[in-house]
Amino acid sequence: MYKLMLIILMMTVWLSVHFLQTDEEMAMKLLYQGKHALNRAAHAASQQLDPAAMAEGILRIDPDAAERAAAAYLQANLQLDAQGNPLPNSPVRERVNVLVFDVINDDHTFPYTYRSEQYDYEATLQRPGVVLIIHVVYPRAFTLLEPIEWDIKGVSELTVR
Amino acid sequence: MRNILVFVLFAAMVCWMMFSPIYKHVLIARQAVLQQETDYLLEVGASGSYGYIDSAMMEQSRERLAAFGMQPELVRFEVTADNGLAATDPASPLPRGTGIMLRMSYPYENLFQIDRLIGLDPVSPDSRMRTFGLKMSEYMP
Numbered sequence: 001m002y003k004l005m006l007i008i009l010m011m012t013v014w015l016s017v018h019f020l021q022t023d024e025e026m027a028m029k030l031l032y033q034g035k036h037a038l039n040r041a042a043h044a045a046s047q048q049l050d051p052a053a054m055a056e057g058i059l060r061i062d063p064d065a066a067e068r069a070a071a072a073y074l075q076a077n078l079q080l081d082a083q084g085n086p087l088p089n090s091p092v093r094e095r096v097n098v099l100v101f102d103v104i105n106d107d108h109t110f111p112y113t114y115r116s117e118q119y120d121y122e123a124t125l126q127r128p129g130v131v132l133i134i135h136v137v138y139p140r141a142f143t144l145l146e147p148i149e150w151d152i153k154g155v156s157e158l159t160v161r
Numbered sequence: 162m163r164n165i166l167v168f169v170l171f172a173a174m175v176c177w178m179m180f181s182p183i184y185k186h187v188l189i190a191r192q193a194v195l196q197q198e199t200d201y202l203l204e205v206g207a208s209g210s211y212g213y214i215d216s217a218m219m220e221q222s223r224e225r226l227a228a229f230g231m232q233p234e235l236v237r238f239e240v241t242a243d244n245g246l247a248a249t250d251p252a253s254p255l256p257r258g259t260g261i262m263l264r265m266s267y268p269y270e271n272l273f274q275i276d277r278l279i280g281l282d283p284v285s286p287d288s289r290m291r292t293f294g295l296k297m298s299e300y301m302p
Contacts, residue, residue, distance in 0.1 A: 077293075
């Protein structure tokens with residue numbers, strides 16, 4: 001009888017370890033996906049040149065257009081609706097919050113060092129750019145893991161050739 | 162006698178526990194590789210020197226995926242632009258500000274067949290894992 005108990009015990013242990021590993025691998029994948037979505041959103045936002053300023057030879061980002069572009073790219077890359085709630089085929093299950101959206105425009109002197117004490121983030125920009133921080137919660141399948149949440153941070157500069 | 166009975170009772174489950182993690186790992190790895198390929202194609206296609214993802218790039222991508230043990234002819238690409246223009250034509254690259262949307266998919270094949278050992282219905286081999294991405298083109302004529 002003790003062998004039966006041992007088999008059941010070992011199966012439980014083995015299965016838990018297996019689930020834990022699968023969950024951790026999936027979490028890593030989601031983190032990368034979130035980071036890529038954020039990079040693309042920041043990149044799209046930082047390319048929104050203000051045409052009026054451009055006509056005067058000034059490179060300036062249009063903050064409203066930048067915010068719209070960032071939202072659109074974040075929504076497309078993480079499959080979210082306009083409020084940031086996940087659509088049915090989204091890799092996330094909880095709302096994605098935009099914590100920081102800062103446009104660093106030509107009213108600063110470059111190189112400019114952006115610092116955020118709250119989110120422990122620092123970046124040096126050579127040109128006007130956009131700083132974006134989002135909060136993503138991993139939908140863990142098994143409660144073996146502690147909740148996994150990230151503040152994903154990124155910055156993108158205006159690209160001019 | 163009782164030992165043999167216990168073994169027979171648990172044989173299917175023991176087999177599943179020994180081998181299913183490998184299949185699940187292959188599944189996760191394939192999805193990751195497919196996502197990586199999507200990211201790479203977007204990174205190159207949306208860069209300042211291209212502005213499109215043409216069939217030659219897709220062919221190279223298939224070759225890279227084949228190196229990971231996937232069957233190149235089963236990989237499916239779907240490239241669209243957010244303004245409705247063709248995104249696969251090298252002769253007319255998408256200008257800066259246009260989004261290139263890439264969707265890739267690959268069938269699950271028989272990765273879930275092993276779940277039948279514990280009585281689960283496997284996912285159909287024809288259903289596909291999907292990855293996607295949207296990136297703004299940087300191309301300037």
